[in-house]
Amino acid sequence: MARTQGSRAEITGPLLRDEARRLFARQGYAAVSMRQIAAAVGVQAGALYAYTPDKQALLHDLLESHMRDLLSAWVDTPDADPLARLERFVRFHIGFSLDHPDAVFLSYMELRNLSPENHARIAELRGRYEASLDAIIRAGVATGAMQVEDAKVATLALIAMLTGVTNWYREGGRLDRDRITDIYWGLARGAVGAH
Template identity: 70%
Template structure:
């Protein structure tokens, strides 16, 4: 199907993804139709299929893009002390979560909406990100600066705690991002026995 007159692929494609992300985050994947996404973008519903085969592919694309961006942007330096690496991870996670709160919300809430094959793909990407934190915790144990009763459980708990900032943080709230990072730093260090 042809694009709406005057639309441009390099503009319309990203608009579709942005609109879908916002609508899925606000209403839930199951409650959003392709027609709603098209209306938000300002194109006919059939025009969406020039950009994505279906709604499931659109969701997978959004979740994959978020995880691939996290993995591409996260930089760890294994030569640094584990506590410094942990601080860097928590700062990175908080900042990227606040910068892309809708994508983070989808990554946690809409895994249930994926087909089993797509869920495995996204879970593998998530596991790579989780493994980055787990490697830091392992280094902390090896250095003797962290005491962790269960490394995998601690990894998952820390990521959940850090991600939770997207639920309550407001730019115009009483805490700025630097203060939030500082408080979380103390909480995270306490959780790993540092």
């Protein structure tokens, strides 16, 4: 029997991805078996292979879909003022990250578990996203609105700082999302030497 009686492919496929993402984020990719994922989904382990060839392909799919969603959601405005562009990036990145904390965690912590070919694919997508922020910083330096010693290092440092919010922020805490985002915007301005 491939699926639990009453299960449907259009439900099982997305549920498989959601449960795998949750389990990988909570326990780590290496510690999670396909059997655990199947149990969480409510199907037999063999049924998972109708949706993914193996656990490696599943991890790659989760990371790739996250990066594609991120790239699709982010829209830069190259003709705008560099500081306005940077503020939009900061606010976007924090909001997207807080809306997808498990996917963000996997993108940073489980990248090491990808095969070399899969790693190269995800690195290319990450590079495209990083290039967008790099372009903003370079434009800011060119106009004199920002002062950084190395745009690439500043790009990577800012992304790491912004993404780090998912490690500690909890809804209902002392500061709401808007206040946290305002604080991070101030930190980002300082990090690029903005006036």
